Structures are given as C-alpha cells and as structure tokens.
Amino acid sequence: MIPLHQDERAVSITMGYIMFSAIFIAFFVIVLMSADEILVDRPSSVVMENEFSDIGNMMATTLTDMYLIAPDNGRIDTSYTIPITIAGEYYAINADTATTDQIIEIVSSSSDRTVSVTISGIASTMAINGTALSSSQIHRISYDSRK
Amino acid sequence: MANLKDDTRGQWILLSGLTIAISLVTVAVLLNQAAVTGYYSSNAALEFPKEQIRDLTTQTRETAQSATLLAYQLNQSSNLSVPTIITTLLENYSMQTSILYASHGETVDIRVSNVSMNTSNTTIVDSIWMNISYYDGNTFYSSEPEIIEVNA
Structure with missing residues (x-):
C-alpha cells in the first residue's frame, strides 16, 4: 500500500476545478441575493433614521428658539431648508399632534418609517400645528401673538 | 530582461495597487456622503x-x-x-x-x-x-x- 501523502489516486484536477467552481458559484449567488439587503436597504434605513431625527431636532431647536424670543405683541417668520428626498423617499414633517403629544413626527410617504422628536413641553403654552411636505425645499414657520 | 508583455513579475505590486485604489474610492464616497449629511442636519438651527x-x-x-x-x-x-x-x-x-x-x-x-x-x-x-x-x-x-x- 502506498503511504497516504503519496497516494494520488482519486485526485483529478478537472474534478477539483468543478467542485471549487460549484462552491464559488453557490457562494456568489448567495451574496448576490443578499447584496440588495446588505448594500442598499440597511444603509438607507440607517441614513433615513439619522436624517429624520436630524430634521426633527432641527425643527425642535428652531421652535424652541422662536419660543424663547417670541414677542408679547408681534410676530416672527422664519424659513428653513430641507432636502427633497432622504434615501430616495419623500417625507412629511407633521406637527398636528404637537399640542396633545408634545412631539413632531417625520413620516416617510413611501415606507412606513416614522421618527418622533419631542419639543420639550413648549406646545402646551404655544400652540404648534402644521404639516410640511418635502416636495418643496423651502418652508416657513410663523408665530403671531394675535392669533 | 524580458520584454514588457512577457514580464509577469510584480504581481504583489499590482495587487496592492488595486487594493489601495479601491479603498481610496470607497473613502472618497463615504466622505462625500458625510459632508452632505452634515450640511443638511444643522444649517437651519444655526442660521436662526x-x-x-x-x-x-x-x-x-x-x-x-x-x-x-x-x-x-x-x-x-x-x-x-x-x-x-x-x-x-x-x-x-x-x-x-x-x-x-x-x-x-x-x-x-x-x-x-x-x-x-x-x-x-x-x-x-x-x-x-x-x-x-x-x-x-x-x-x-x-x-x-x-x-x-x-x-x-
């Protein structure tokens, strides 16, 4: 009997090539199928989450700043810029529940992703309402003490 | 010396060159995205x-x-x-x-x-x-x- 490490029967270069090819093809197919999830979906959901909360925080900061300097008799008007799409999706900034829930919601219009940001209780003394859609870039926040 | 076409030495140099090129492109793309995000997230609150x-x-x-x-x-x-x-x-x-x-x-x-x-x-x-x-x-x-x- 030939010693084990010198026994080269049953070894075929062609067979090895086919086996390795099959393994690699299978691996490649698996990667390809999950590539969309790994490379597109997960990063875009992370980006969306971050950007939504960025925009929510921006709104909350601006509202709090306005609240701090709001005149007894008079008005404030300010404009702000938001990106039209975030991770390829349009969205809406919704402050309609601000007075009861003390939150601003940023809602994506195509997926059901929602991020809520608190506005530190200022809505109980200053009524906040309105909805801004991302289809235009420039929006306004207005305050009028007479209304 | 082998002529330019037949000279197959220097595989490691080629491979490392390719790796560095790809990683540079990746870093550039990531940095671009980071710059855009930073701009949008904080401009309005700072402008007020x-x-x-x-x-x-x-x-x-x-x-x-x-x-x-x-x-x-x-x-x-x-x-x-x-x-x-x-x-x-x-x-x-x-x-x-x-x-x-x-x-x-x-x-x-x-x-x-x-x-x-x-x-x-x-x-x-x-x-x-x-x-x-x-x-x-x-x-x-x-x-x-x-x-x-x-x-x-």
Whole structure:
C-alpha cells in the first residue's frame, strides 16, 4: 500500500476545478441575493433614521428658539431648508399632534418609517400645528401673538 | 530582461495597487456622503438669529430706561417736554442701531409709538411703547409694540 501523502489516486484536477467552481458559484449567488439587503436597504434605513431625527431636532431647536424670543405683541417668520428626498423617499414633517403629544413626527410617504422628536413641553403654552411636505425645499414657520 | 508583455513579475505590486485604489474610492464616497449629511442636519438651527433678536430687544429696553433718566435731567434745562426728549434720544439710538445691524446684512427698524405718562403724576413716564422689527432675509421679527416699563 502506498503511504497516504503519496497516494494520488482519486485526485483529478478537472474534478477539483468543478467542485471549487460549484462552491464559488453557490457562494456568489448567495451574496448576490443578499447584496440588495446588505448594500442598499440597511444603509438607507440607517441614513433615513439619522436624517429624520436630524430634521426633527432641527425643527425642535428652531421652535424652541422662536419660543424663547417670541414677542408679547408681534410676530416672527422664519424659513428653513430641507432636502427633497432622504434615501430616495419623500417625507412629511407633521406637527398636528404637537399640542396633545408634545412631539413632531417625520413620516416617510413611501415606507412606513416614522421618527418622533419631542419639543420639550413648549406646545402646551404655544400652540404648534402644521404639516410640511418635502416636495418643496423651502418652508416657513410663523408665530403671531394675535392669533 | 524580458520584454514588457512577457514580464509577469510584480504581481504583489499590482495587487496592492488595486487594493489601495479601491479603498481610496470607497473613502472618497463615504466622505462625500458625510459632508452632505452634515450640511443638511444643522444649517437651519444655526442660521436662526436668536441672539441677534434677543440682543436687539434687550438693548432697546436698556436704552429706553436710560433715555428716560437722561430726559428727566435734560428737561431741567430745556423747554422741551420729557416725551419729546425721549423720542429724540431713541431716534438717535434707532439710527445708530440700524447702521450697526446693516453692516451684518440685517435690517432693523425701531420707532417710538407712544410715551405713556403716569395718570396721577403727569411728569413721570410710566412706559414707552416701541415698534421693533428685524429682518435678515430668512427671519422676520416684529414686536409692535414692545411695552417697556421705565417707572423705576
């Protein structure tokens, strides 16, 4: 009997090539199928989450700043810029529940992703309402003490 | 020496070159995305001129207080009434403040709308009503009137 490490029967270069090819093809197919999830979906959901909360925080900061300097008799008007799409999706900034829930919601219009940001209780003394859609870039926040 | 086409040495150099090129492209793409995100997330909150507006009203309140005190003194040696002197002093203040804010690209308008006298002692000023407005292209602020109690 030939010693084990010198026994080269049953070894075929062609067979090895086919086996390795099959393994690699299978691996490649698996990667390809999950590539969309790994490379597109997960990063875009992370980006969306971050950007939504960025925009929510921006709104909350601006509202709090306005609240701090709001005149007894008079008005404030300010404009702000938001990106039209975030991770390829349009969205809406919704402050309609601000007075009861003390939150601003940023809602994506195509997926059901929602991020809520608190506005530190200022809505109980200053009524906040309105909805801004991302289809235009420039929006306004207005305050009028007479209304 | 082998000619250029047949020379197959230097595989490691080629491979490392490719790796470095790909990683540079990746880093460049990531940095670009980070820059865009940073721009959008913080611009509006930083642009809101909270301090400028707060300074404007605080300064106007202080000036109205000191203008009143100064008006009482000037009234001793002048024929003009206290409200007239206050109005003149505050018009000067308004002019200078407008110039200062204009140098930052902001429009400021401050006017005296009413000097309200004490009902029991009509030589004493109770409050000064001022119209303050501010505009910097993005944000409009108006306080009309800002009622300033000056009866210390």
